[in-house]
Amino acid sequence: MTVTTQSRKRPLSGRGGRRADDQIYAAIDLGTNNCRLLVARRNRKSFRVLDTFSRIVRLGEGLGQSGVLSDAAMTRTISALSICAAKLQRRGVTRLRCVATEACRRAANRDVFVERVAAETGLQLEIIDHSEEASLGILGCAPLLNPDIPEALIFDIGGGSTEVSWIRLPEGPDGGNGPEPVMQDWFSVPKGVVSLAEKYGGKDIPQNLYRQMVDEIQSDFQAFEQKHGFARRIAEGKLQMLGTSGTVTTLVGVYKKLPRYDRNRVDGTLMNRTTAVGLCHKIAAMSYDQRVANPCIGDQRADLVVAGCAVFEALARLWPVPQLRVADRGLREGILYKLMNGG
Template sequence: MTVTSQARKKNLYKKATKRTDNNVYAAIDLGTNNCRLLVARSSRKNFRVLDTFSRIVRLGEGLSQTGNLSEEAMRRTLSALKICTSKLKRRGVTKLRCVATEACRRAANGDDFIKRVKKETGLDLEIIDNSEEASLAIMGCAPLLDPDLPEALIFDIGGGSTEVSWIRQDSKESSSDTTPETASKSGMPKPIVPNPIMEDWYSVSKGVVTLAEKYGGRDISSETYEQMVQEIYDDFLIFEQKHGFAQRVRDGKLQLLGTSGTVTTLVGVYKKLPRYDRNRVDGTLINCDTAIGLCHKIAGMTYAQRVANPCIGSQRADLVVAGCAIFEALAKLWPVAQLRVADRGLREGILYKLINED
């Protein structure tokens, strides 16, 4: 199922406040595959991370076949959310927002699960639509954008959906000399300038979980891999034909930024990290041809080889090839020279919004 694009053309956030406050902010992002928590305090134009948590829960496992969240998947997710609750209490969180995305949007028993979460954990989960999900992801990732390129496509490869957002930057000025690289090394996002304006977005209800369930995730032939690439390419070709982004790429006016476990895994494999390290991944620029070559290398691995790779492991071994296929399809549609990779997104966008509301 394809969600039609909608023009938004709006400032996604105001400039962050310079005032610090005593609130402790937290964001929970419950997706089709992952449950993530971020706890932080506001600081000058930014926030300081106090605690994080991430666990692969596979909430959407089997959803494409049954239309419902399974009991086992819900139990796994509730276990992770209970850990989040204990962290919230320990950190003295004063302002919190918890969001759920594609799995709960699609599941016939999604609303029932939200009520169960409230009963068993006390958390108020809010199911957000694709548009708000895209907007929040942009808010979280925008500090990594190159201010010298006026336009960007930001893609988010999720477990049950993939979103691509087209944004313009309304200013090239910045009140900070922080670069994406130094922001990444410090573990802090760059100040929220220039402001991104979302012009349009496009979403398809296909992500790493849904694609792996359709085509398989363990033993994948080269022919099957190419089928996955072509399917996603065809899905997003509509968005390309509407706006002509490929010409902007040729004119050197458009950059590509990716946020998801797929692209961060690619960087981890590329850098041959002994274990995944966010500080060495977030903000990385990687040549797109190199990234596509890595996709083919991973797709050619056996399942056991993927499990043995420290940046893939057993939890992603059956999903990463589907993610590689999605990325390659997008990279073929919009063949930029380099890809900026973000290990941030929805959670950071929620925090920026909570802080700016104060």
């Protein structure tokens, strides 16, 4: 279902009389840790980005202990969503979908939060389930998949959950793979960087606790491996892996020693698995202050990145694909593709 919103200043319903090829599209992805906006116009190949916004809001902070979204977290998030609403108005957005994921799925007071968002920003927030979140993420990442490898695992290390989707690339008319991937199965664990950092700590983390995180996540996903036998497909060269999350994009930024994070230099990067796991160990061994000082980690991610590294290492141990594709794209792009195709 396409969600539209009514701004108090001007409707964003998509019924403003613009021609179909002149629509301005927008997607908002509200996760456990981040609030992200993407505004775009369709072009011949896909879309042209007009505006973006991303802010770490930590909506799910303390959720694991309390079961509810805190007043402080809701206020921070609504402040970020207000900035998004202003950008939508300024850009003249006509088609919008605004979705929320794990934190809102789990919170007992999610309805109160959704009502506050509508009242204070004019945005109609839709809470989507795991399956739709995975499907939209796949759609957004599909352009980065290698068409010569018939299957893929796409993983997303979120703030409150980690999802892995298994997809096939159908054969195209020329004998190669077609452009539209088909989801075969997906698996979600309600553990992400925020929830793990709250459980194990996020500042100076002893090596034994880091190993516990790795072992815990690997154990959680073992059932998915046992069900489908992905390790065998990897050994046969039939399966690729693609990661989309702040963790894997941060790894690339640190690996490339970027003076500041640069999406254009990160999105689509192919990383050697051994190199990536070694980088996880290096980051886990850093002090909190050293992580803060790294320009691609900073104080916003310094207490979360070690947990993310642990999740990544667990998946890399379970599914040892020689090289990993990293995507700085996913849910927002998937929403835009669907909106532009009438979804």
